[in-house]
Amino acid sequence: MKNGQFLTLGIETSCDETAASVVADGRFMMSNVISSQIDIHTAYGGVVPEIASRRHLERINDVIGSALSEADVTKDEIDLIGVTYGPGLVGALLIGVAAAKAMAYACDIPLVGVNHMHGHIAANYLEHHDLEPPFMALIVSGGHTEIVNVPQYNKCEKLGGTRDDAAGEAFDKVARVIGLGYPGGPKVDKAAKLGDPGSIPFKRVYLEQGSLDFSFSGLKTQALNYLNTEKQAGRDININNVAASFQEAVVEVIADKAVTAALKYGQKQIVMAGGVASNSRLRELIGSKAAVHGIEVLKPSPILCTDNGAMIASAAYYAYRSGERTGLDLDAVPGLEF
Ligand code: KG4
Ligand code: ZN
Numbered sequence: 001m002k003n004g005q006f007l008t009l010g011i012e013t014s015c016d017e018t019a020a021s022v023v024a025d026g027r028f029m030m031s032n033v034i035s036s037q038i039d040i041h042t043a044y045g046g047v048v049p050e051i052a053s054r055r056h057l058e059r060i061n062d063v064i065g066s067a068l069s070e071a072d073v074t075k076d077e078i079d080l081i082g083v084t085y086g087p088g089l090v091g092a093l094l095i096g097v098a099a100a101k102a103m104a105y106a107c108d109i110p111l112v113g114v115n116h117m118h119g120h121i122a123a124n125y126l127e128h129h130d131l132e133p134p135f136m137a138l139i140v141s142g143g144h145t146e147i148v149n150v151p152q153y154n155k156c157e158k159l160g161g162t163r164d165d166a167a168g169e170a171f172d173k174v175a176r177v178i179g180l181g182y183p184g185g186p187k188v189d190k191a192a193k194l195g196d197p198g199s200i201p202f203k204r205v206y207l208e209q210g211s212l213d214f215s216f217s218g219l220k221t222q223a224l225n226y227l228n229t230e231k232q233a234g235r236d237i238n239i240n241n242v243a244a245s246f247q248e249a250v251v252e253v254i255a256d257k258a259v260t261a262a263l264k265y266g267q268k269q270i271v272m273a274g275g276v277a278s279n280s281r282l283r284e285l286i287g288s289k290a291a292v293h294g295i296e297v298l299k300p301s302p303i304l305c306t307d308n309g310a311m312i313a314s315a316a317y318y319a320y321r322s323g324e325r326t327g328l329d330l331d332a333v334p335g336l337e338f
Helices: 038-042 051-071 090-107 117-127 165-176 184-193 215-232 238-266 278-289 309-321
Strands: 007-012 016-026 028-036 080-086 111-115 134-142 144-152 157-160 268-272 296-297
Touching: 007 051, 007 117, 007 215, 016 038, 016 051, 016 309, 028 051, 028 309, 038 051, 038 111, 038 296, 051 090, 080 117, 090 215, 111 117, 111 309, 117 134, 117 144, 117 268, 117 309, 134 238, 144 238, 144 278, 157 238, 165 184, 165 215, 165 238, 184 238, 184 278, 215 238, 238 268, 238 278, 268 278, 278 296
Parallel strands: 007 080, 080 111, 134 268, 268 296
Antiparallel strands: 007 016, 016 028, 134 144, 144 157
């Protein structure tokens, strides 16, 4: 406690970001330290799990130390430690879990293991201080594309998800195919601004009537087929047009399904989360489609869309308030479900 505020330290190491943050009363970020490994993995065109866990190990203590000092608090003032224990890369998760358990034990601080996906949703509590459940959440990241009903704090009901590639994965794969490199999402977003989204008729995949599931794996094949056909015909390829048309095919389906889900469950708010939530076209399109039905769309700023410790601290705070406690036998669960 400091100045009457309950302080949570959040630790996140599920993929390629070593992150820690101190959050007051589950809502107010006092620090948000993110040590990104993106430059290291770029050379390999994607995250290399072994390298990720080694780097987490090298960085974790400094990152936690910086999160405390930037928040101007000491270990003794921390009331709760929240840590991501899944889903994610097992070797990466283990570093955060081990660090959190060691500190919880050494300093006698309660511990709560957090589902990374619940964390992404909780990022919105940090940005929108008045936001309270119930609402509909849309999580679109490198590993997940999920529509989740949130009836109350610390309760999530998954309504639909991807059957193959996640949205971010599709962005990364198509970016590679068209030579934009890694990480693909932001590069496609940028290139798409210069292209015509109606120039190539990529198929929108809605699956069965009423389904809230997604399928994006066919888009990479469609992009490859398009490139081959154009090359064989000796035509010039406009990468910006490919990026814009592909992006439109992805974001249109995501926006439609998120709005359908909100209408079905009578929710007046959709909150966005995950790395792909920073896609400029998705933010614009979902906003306009939802507005037609009087539904508000809340978007965290890009720094809270990406993996961070603050969102884990916020989720841990609400889990703790609803009575959750985690023992020191906490283990990483790479395939953790909702
Ligand atoms: O949530 P996140 O930081 O990590 C996890 O996957 O948990 O999401 C990373 C993903 C990557 O696939 C990246 O290409 C994508 O989010 N991404 C974007 C944009 N910024 C990041 N995709 C589309 N448009 C963007 N502006
Ligand atoms: Zn994530």
